[in-house]
Amino acid sequence: MSFDVDRGVPGLIVKFGNYPLHHGGVGAIRSLGRLGVPVYAITEDRWTPAAVSRYLKRAFVWPTTGTEAPERLVAGLLRIGRRIGRPTVLIPTDEEAAVLIAEHQAELEGQFLFPRVEPGLPRRLASKEGLHDLCVKHGIASPAAFFPRAYEDVERFAATARFPVVAKNREAFVRRKRPAVNGTTRIECREGLLRLAREWGERPGVILQEYLPREDAEDWVVHAYFDAESAPLAMFTGVKVRSWPPHAGMTANAYIVDNPELADLATRFIKEIGFSGVVDLDLRFDRRDGQYKLLDFNPRMGAQFRLFENESGIDVIRALHLDLTGRPVPEGEQLTGRRYVVENIDLPALLAYRRSGYTTPHAPARASGTELAWFARDDLWPFLMMLVRFVRPGVKHLYQLWRTNRRGATAKPR
Structure with missing residues (x-):
């Protein structure tokens, strides 16, 4: 490789929430670690795949849920920065981390290095509604979308919609509250949509999109x-x-x-x-x-x-x-x-x-x-630790995801 990397500047993998089997974080540790760059990571515990990588200099065990106040998360990052003891490149692996860094650049600068961006932009991009608005403004094609504000809006949409349609959570930070839907959900008919919508509460936190046929x-x-x-x-x-x-x-x-x-x-x-x-x-x-x-x-x-x-x-x-x-x-x-x-x-x-x-x-x-x-x-070691942590709960989780996806894809009128 014919490039000169600064091995005096570490990297820090920043993640919030409980998802220990994250191969992207392991990939980032290996990518920089193989160049001799010291890499640190925030982990749920000491036995995640990332925490046992030979290329990780140190794991900072900090269990988070994604529901913490931003001030608490910023304070935690600053404590980690002081323990590292030198300017460090921040590498967020989720939207919560990316948005937090963007919205608190003033507090984090000095201890950390990160791209400068308009503070509110990452939150807009991570939001399905915010992204849709930006696509419309800049002439970027996106699926036709509807954003219901109440159950009555869903009823009006269902009366004229062409099914199937796709339902997604409107905001990216679904870990902060109970999500309206589990990921991308395909809905086959009007009755199925109305049945699901009754569980979404007074203010449905969803986006309803046109379905793009896989064929x-x-x-x-x-x-x-x-x-x-x-x-x-x-x-x-x-x-x-x-x-x-x-x-x-x-x-x-x-x-x-x-x-x-x-x-x-x-x-x-x-x-x-x-x-x-x-x-x-x-x-x-x-x-x-x-x-x-x-x-x-x-x-x-x-x-x-x-x-x-x-x-x-x-x-x-x-x-x-x-x-x-x-x-x-x-x-x-x-x-x-x-x-x-x-x-x-x-x-x-x-x-x-x-x-x-x-x-x-x-x-x-x-x-x-x-x-x-x-x-x-x-x-x-990350591969072996993945196997240990994945096999029993992972197979059950895969099955649950498949069942959820299947139920959404096959919703029929009663």
């Missing part, structure tokens, strides 16, 4: 890093082959695929909104009208970011560290055909997709290389 759509992702001028220093595009739950959840299998049109669309949008930092975008290409429709904008690293690397060895986390420490970010073509597999969820996803008969047209016939989310010959 007429393709799932694409963009991972990138943008500098202080909103210029892309690292830009990657890929196609999602499988997710879990099927067609509606976390990426289980994906490939790097060159897509200049998609890269240009993302670059234009991010330049116009003035965002700086790491992004993870989910888009669906609708073959019926030939448009890429933006589904999600995550203003932080995505869990599958290690899929994406260029010929110079740059991924988005390395680009972030290099840029914030004043180093140039080497250019290079992305490693087209490279594959990413999340071992613990790809097998059930593979079985589900085979039953449905769905395939991704743009997936290469053969991978040019494979990056596994958990297994690494030079860092075995």
Whole structure:
């Protein structure tokens, strides 16, 4: 690798909430750790996969729920910063962390390094309603959406809607309260929608979107890093082959695929909104009208970011560290055909997709290389710890996700 990294500036993986099996955090630890950069991480306990990585200098055990007051979380970050004892690059792995950092830049500066951004922008981007409004303002295609404010609004929508429709939580921070729906829920009919809506309370915290038929759509992702001028220093595009739950959840299998049109669309949008930092975008290409429709904008690293690397060895986390420490970010073509597999969820996803008969047209016939989310010959403990923590509760959780997704997909009138 032909770039000079500042090994005197550590990185800190910042995560809030209880999700110990997070392969993205492990990937970030390995990405910087293999370059000799000291990496610290906030973990739920001392026995998470991230906490046992050979590349982690120290785990700061700090169980959080995502419901804490921002002042408490900021104070906790500052305490960790003082214990590290030198300026440290912050690497958020969830929306709560990304929003907290953006909204409390004044308190965190000095002890930490992070991209500067308009304080309210990450919260708008993480919100389904805020993102929809930005898409409309800047001419970015997105699924037709409706935001009910009361049950009566749902009734009016149901009277004229074309089913199936998709229900999602309006705000990203569903851990702060009981979510209205468990992830993306497909609703087949008017009666099914009204039945679900009765459980949403006086103010439904949902977005109702048009359903993009899977037989007429393709799932694409963009991972990138943008500098202080909103210029892309690292830009990657890929196609999602499988997710879990099927067609509606976390990426289980994906490939790097060159897509200049998609890269240009993302670059234009991010330049116009003035965002700086790491992004993870989910888009669906609708073959019926030939448009890429933006589904999600995550203003932080995505869990599958290690899929994406260029010929110079740059991924988005390395680009972030290099840029914030004043180093140039080497250019290079992305490693087209490279594959990413999340071992613990790809097998059930593979079985589900085979039953449905769905395939991704743009997936290469053969991978040019494979990056596994958990297994690494030079860092075995995270993989082994994942197995220990996943097998019993993980299988039960996968089953519950599948059942929830299935119930949403097959809701019928009584």
